[in-house]
Amino acid sequence: DSGGTWLLPQRVGLARAMALCMTGDKLSAADAKTMGMIWDVADDAVAAAKAMAEKLAAMPTKALVATRALLRGAHTHSLDEQLDLERDVQSRLGFTHDYIEGVTAFLQKRPAQFKGE
Structure with a gap:
């Protein structure tokens, strides 16, 4: 079913x-x-769901979407195919605002402010 x-x-x-x-x-x-x-x-499923939503909302949206897609499709690819896909996605995401912000924030030792861009 x-x-x-x-x-x-x-x-x-x-x-x-x-x-x-x-x-x-x-x-x-x-x-x-x-x-x-x-x-x-979780004992309090609503509180746990809200906490997870807040955590994810503060993360780089495009990277999360790409990661989800890679994970969901992984079972249909060989390791070599998956590595190629990961390379391509990482290359594409390396030009996003969120990637640049993440690296900059890391170097400046501050929390990143992701915008989903």
Whole structure:
């Protein structure tokens, strides 16, 4: 259903995927984290989500978008193809305002002020 039989074995391995699908047993959030199905568990999910949103909002937008795209497509490429893509993306992003601001801020030992440009 919705690709679960393709996605789940990749995330948790065939044995765990088989057990989860065949038994229908409930899975705790902590166990899902341990299996790599989810990234984190928080007692206050709303506060954790807001904190993550604030952290990401202060980061270089174009670099985050490019990283997400590279990660999502990685399984369809060989290592050599992926290295070529990374090179191309890094070369392109090296001309952005945020890259220049990040390097400048690092050299000046101050927090970067990214603008998504």
